Amino acid sequence: ETGVTQSPTHLIKTRGQQVTLRCSSQSGHNTVSWYQQALGQGPQFIFQYYREEENGRGNFPPRFSGLQFPNYSSELNVNALELDDSALYLCASSPIDRKAGNTIYFGEGSWLTVV
Amino acid sequence: DAKTTQPTSMDCAEGRAANLPCNHSTISGNEYVYWYRQIHSQGPQYIIHGLKNNETNEMASLIITEDRKSSTLILPHATLRDTAVYYCIVFTGTASKLTFGTGTRLQVTL
Numbered sequence: 001e002t003g004v005t006q007s008p009t010h011l012i013k014t015r016g017q018q019v020t021l022r023c024s025s026q027s028g029h030n031t032v033s034w035y036q037q038a039l040g041q042g043p044q045f046i047f048q049y050y051r052e053e054e055n056g057r058g059n060f061p062p063r064f065s066g067l068q069f070p071n072y073s074s075e076l077n078v079n080a081l082e083l084d085d086s087a088l089y090l091c092a093s094s095p096i097d098r099k100a101g102n103t104i105y106f107g108e109g110s111w112l113t114v115v
Numbered sequence: 116d117a118k119t120t121q122p123t124s125m126d127c128a129e130g131r132a133a134n135l136p137c138n139h140s141t142i143s144g145n146e147y148v149y150w151y152r153q154i155h156s157q158g159p160q161y162i163i164h165g166l167k168n169n170e171t172n173e174m175a176s177l178i179i180t181e182d183r184k185s186s187t188l189i190l191p192h193a194t195l196r197d198t199a200v201y202y203c204i205v206f207t208g209t210a211s212k213l214t215f216g217t218g219t220r221l222q223v224t225l
Binding site: 044103 | 157
Protein backbone atom coordinates (compact mmCIF):
# COMPACT_ATOMS: atom_id res chain seq x y z
CA GLU A 1 0.00 0.00 0.00
CA THR A 2 1.70 3.17 -1.22
CA GLY A 3 -0.96 5.73 -0.31
CA VAL A 4 -1.15 6.88 -3.92
CA THR A 5 -4.67 6.46 -5.25
CA GLN A 6 -5.72 6.69 -8.88
CA SER A 7 -9.12 6.76 -10.54
CA PRO A 8 -10.69 5.37 -12.58
CA THR A 9 -8.91 2.03 -12.76
CA HIS A 10 -10.17 1.22 -16.25
CA LEU A 11 -11.92 3.23 -18.92
CA ILE A 12 -12.70 3.10 -22.62
CA LYS A 13 -12.85 6.19 -24.80
CA THR A 14 -13.45 6.86 -28.46
CA ARG A 15 -10.82 8.42 -30.70
CA GLY A 16 -11.11 12.22 -30.62
CA GLN A 17 -12.62 12.36 -27.16
CA GLN A 18 -11.08 13.85 -24.06
CA VAL A 19 -10.20 12.08 -20.81
CA THR A 20 -9.38 13.14 -17.25
CA LEU A 21 -7.48 10.87 -14.89
CA ARG A 22 -7.14 11.61 -11.20
CA CYS A 23 -4.50 10.99 -8.56
CA SER A 24 -4.38 11.49 -4.80
CA SER A 25 -0.81 11.56 -3.59
CA GLN A 26 0.55 10.09 -0.39
CA SER A 27 0.09 12.28 2.66
CA GLY A 28 2.92 14.80 2.95
CA HIS A 29 3.99 14.42 -0.68
CA ASN A 30 3.81 17.63 -2.68
CA THR A 31 5.43 16.51 -5.92
CA VAL A 32 3.35 14.49 -8.36
CA SER A 33 4.42 13.08 -11.69
CA TRP A 34 2.63 11.19 -14.42
CA TYR A 35 3.86 8.36 -16.61
CA GLN A 36 2.51 6.55 -19.64
CA GLN A 37 3.22 2.85 -20.04
CA ALA A 38 2.34 1.22 -23.32
CA LEU A 39 1.94 -2.54 -23.39
CA GLY A 40 5.30 -4.31 -23.15
CA GLN A 41 7.30 -1.15 -22.48
CA GLY A 42 8.64 0.67 -19.44
CA PRO A 43 6.89 3.76 -18.09
CA GLN A 44 7.63 7.03 -19.90
CA PHE A 45 7.69 10.33 -18.02
CA ILE A 46 4.94 12.75 -19.10
CA PHE A 47 5.33 15.64 -16.65
CA GLN A 48 5.74 16.62 -13.03
CA TYR A 49 3.87 19.06 -10.82
CA TYR A 50 5.31 20.84 -7.81
CA ARG A 51 3.49 23.54 -5.87
CA GLU A 52 0.68 23.49 -8.43
CA GLU A 53 2.94 24.27 -11.37
CA GLU A 54 4.35 22.09 -14.12
CA ASN A 55 7.99 21.49 -13.28
CA GLY A 56 9.45 19.27 -15.97
CA ARG A 57 7.98 17.62 -19.04
CA GLY A 58 8.83 14.64 -21.17
CA ASN A 59 8.41 14.23 -24.91
CA PHE A 60 4.62 14.48 -25.02
CA PRO A 61 2.48 16.88 -27.10
CA PRO A 62 0.53 19.79 -25.57
CA ARG A 63 -2.72 17.84 -25.73
CA PHE A 64 -1.39 16.13 -22.60
CA SER A 65 -1.95 18.60 -19.79
CA GLY A 66 -2.32 18.51 -16.06
CA LEU A 67 -3.30 20.24 -12.88
CA GLN A 68 -2.23 20.06 -9.29
CA PHE A 69 -4.51 21.25 -6.51
CA PRO A 70 -3.69 22.84 -3.13
CA ASN A 71 -4.13 19.47 -1.42
CA TYR A 72 -1.46 18.10 -3.82
CA SER A 73 -3.88 15.87 -5.72
CA SER A 74 -3.52 15.97 -9.47
CA GLU A 75 -5.28 15.45 -12.78
CA LEU A 76 -3.99 14.34 -16.15
CA ASN A 77 -6.02 15.52 -19.13
CA VAL A 78 -5.63 14.19 -22.63
CA ASN A 79 -7.45 15.88 -25.50
CA ALA A 80 -8.16 14.60 -29.00
CA LEU A 81 -7.47 11.01 -28.03
CA GLU A 82 -5.60 8.83 -30.50
CA LEU A 83 -5.46 5.05 -30.68
CA ASP A 84 -1.80 5.16 -29.56
CA ASP A 85 -2.85 6.81 -26.31
CA SER A 86 -4.08 3.43 -25.15
CA ALA A 87 -1.86 2.63 -22.19
CA LEU A 88 -1.52 2.36 -18.44
CA TYR A 89 -1.23 5.83 -16.90
CA LEU A 90 0.70 5.95 -13.67
CA CYS A 91 0.83 8.62 -11.01
CA ALA A 92 3.79 8.89 -8.67
CA SER A 93 4.36 11.09 -5.63
CA SER A 94 7.43 12.07 -3.65
CA PRO A 95 8.00 13.80 -0.32
CA ILE A 96 7.68 17.44 0.46
CA ASP A 97 11.31 18.08 1.27
CA ARG A 98 12.54 16.92 -2.15
CA LYS A 99 15.98 16.07 -0.83
CA ALA A 100 18.23 13.68 -2.65
CA GLY A 101 17.51 10.06 -1.97
CA ASN A 102 13.76 10.40 -1.51
CA THR A 103 11.55 7.49 -2.44
CA ILE A 104 8.94 7.88 -5.15
CA TYR A 105 5.77 5.85 -4.76
CA PHE A 106 3.46 4.82 -7.56
CA GLY A 107 -0.24 4.23 -7.71
CA GLU A 108 -1.77 1.18 -9.39
CA GLY A 109 -2.55 3.13 -12.52
CA SER A 110 -5.47 3.83 -14.82
CA TRP A 111 -5.90 1.64 -17.87
CA LEU A 112 -7.08 3.68 -20.84
CA THR A 113 -8.29 2.02 -24.01
CA VAL A 114 -9.01 4.21 -27.03
CA VAL A 115 -11.20 2.65 -29.72
CA ASP B 116 20.23 10.80 -15.47
CA ALA B 117 22.68 8.02 -16.17
CA LYS B 118 21.58 5.08 -18.28
CA THR B 119 21.47 1.53 -17.00
CA THR B 120 21.97 -1.86 -18.62
CA GLN B 121 20.22 -4.98 -17.36
CA PRO B 122 19.82 -8.51 -18.70
CA THR B 123 16.54 -8.98 -20.50
CA SER B 124 15.48 -12.01 -18.50
CA MET B 125 16.56 -14.36 -15.71
CA ASP B 126 15.24 -17.51 -14.11
CA CYS B 127 15.49 -18.51 -10.46
CA ALA B 128 14.32 -21.55 -8.54
CA GLU B 129 11.94 -20.90 -5.69
CA GLY B 130 13.76 -20.68 -2.36
CA ARG B 131 17.07 -19.77 -3.94
CA ALA B 132 18.64 -16.33 -3.98
CA ALA B 133 17.94 -14.20 -7.04
CA ASN B 134 20.83 -11.94 -8.02
CA LEU B 135 19.88 -9.26 -10.52
CA PRO B 136 22.78 -7.26 -11.98
CA CYS B 137 22.76 -3.70 -13.28
CA ASN B 138 25.47 -1.69 -15.02
CA HIS B 139 25.50 2.09 -14.65
CA SER B 140 29.00 3.05 -15.75
CA THR B 141 28.14 6.74 -16.31
CA ILE B 142 26.64 7.32 -12.88
CA SER B 143 27.54 10.66 -11.34
CA GLY B 144 28.45 11.38 -7.76
CA ASN B 145 25.03 12.58 -6.64
CA GLU B 146 22.99 9.86 -8.29
CA TYR B 147 21.41 7.10 -6.28
CA VAL B 148 20.68 3.58 -7.51
CA TYR B 149 17.00 2.70 -7.18
CA TRP B 150 15.25 -0.59 -7.77
CA TYR B 151 11.58 -1.00 -8.57
CA ARG B 152 9.63 -4.00 -9.71
CA GLN B 153 6.41 -4.31 -11.62
CA ILE B 154 4.16 -7.27 -11.38
CA HIS B 155 1.90 -7.71 -14.38
CA SER B 156 -0.65 -4.91 -14.79
CA GLN B 157 0.25 -3.23 -11.48
CA GLY B 158 2.08 -0.01 -10.68
CA PRO B 159 5.84 -0.12 -10.05
CA GLN B 160 6.70 -1.14 -6.50
CA TYR B 161 9.64 0.46 -4.71
CA ILE B 162 12.17 -2.09 -3.45
CA ILE B 163 15.33 -0.36 -2.26
CA HIS B 164 17.82 2.38 -3.05
CA GLY B 165 21.37 3.35 -2.14
CA LEU B 166 24.16 5.81 -2.85
CA LYS B 167 27.46 4.18 -1.95
CA ASN B 168 27.01 1.70 0.83
CA ASN B 169 25.28 -1.63 0.63
CA GLU B 170 21.69 -1.52 1.81
CA THR B 171 19.29 -4.10 3.19
CA ASN B 172 15.61 -4.00 4.01
CA GLU B 173 12.84 -6.51 4.52
CA MET B 174 12.51 -7.10 0.80
CA ALA B 175 16.04 -7.22 -0.56
CA SER B 176 19.70 -6.30 -0.37
CA LEU B 177 21.50 -3.89 -2.67
CA ILE B 178 25.20 -4.34 -3.30
CA ILE B 179 26.96 -1.41 -5.00
CA THR B 180 30.51 -1.82 -6.25
CA GLU B 181 33.17 0.48 -4.86
CA ASP B 182 33.48 2.40 -8.14
CA ARG B 183 29.65 2.60 -8.25
CA LYS B 184 29.57 1.51 -11.87
CA SER B 185 27.45 -1.52 -11.19
CA SER B 186 25.13 -2.98 -8.58
CA THR B 187 23.30 -6.18 -7.73
CA LEU B 188 19.85 -6.59 -6.26
CA ILE B 189 19.57 -9.71 -4.14
CA LEU B 190 16.29 -11.36 -3.23
CA PRO B 191 17.53 -13.82 -0.60
CA HIS B 192 14.78 -16.44 -0.87
CA ALA B 193 12.81 -15.97 -4.06
CA THR B 194 9.17 -17.01 -4.15
CA LEU B 195 6.74 -17.36 -7.02
CA ARG B 196 5.30 -13.96 -6.06
CA ASP B 197 8.65 -12.36 -6.88
CA THR B 198 8.07 -13.07 -10.58
CA ALA B 199 8.08 -9.58 -12.10
CA VAL B 200 9.99 -7.08 -14.22
CA TYR B 201 12.76 -5.47 -12.17
CA TYR B 202 13.96 -2.00 -13.05
CA CYS B 203 17.29 -0.50 -12.03
CA ILE B 204 17.23 3.30 -12.20
CA VAL B 205 19.82 5.91 -11.31
CA PHE B 206 18.81 9.46 -10.48
CA THR B 207 19.32 12.12 -7.87
CA GLY B 208 16.03 11.64 -6.07
CA THR B 209 15.33 15.34 -5.97
CA ALA B 210 12.90 15.21 -8.86
CA SER B 211 10.29 12.74 -9.91
CA LYS B 212 11.52 11.99 -13.40
CA LEU B 213 12.51 8.36 -13.40
CA THR B 214 13.96 7.00 -16.62
CA PHE B 215 12.90 3.38 -16.94
CA GLY B 216 14.82 1.04 -19.21
CA THR B 217 13.54 -2.32 -20.35
CA GLY B 218 14.26 -3.99 -17.02
CA THR B 219 14.91 -7.65 -16.23
CA ARG B 220 12.06 -10.10 -16.39
CA LEU B 221 12.61 -12.48 -13.46
CA GLN B 222 10.80 -15.78 -13.64
CA VAL B 223 10.75 -17.76 -10.39
CA THR B 224 9.97 -21.43 -10.92
CA LEU B 225 9.17 -24.42 -8.71
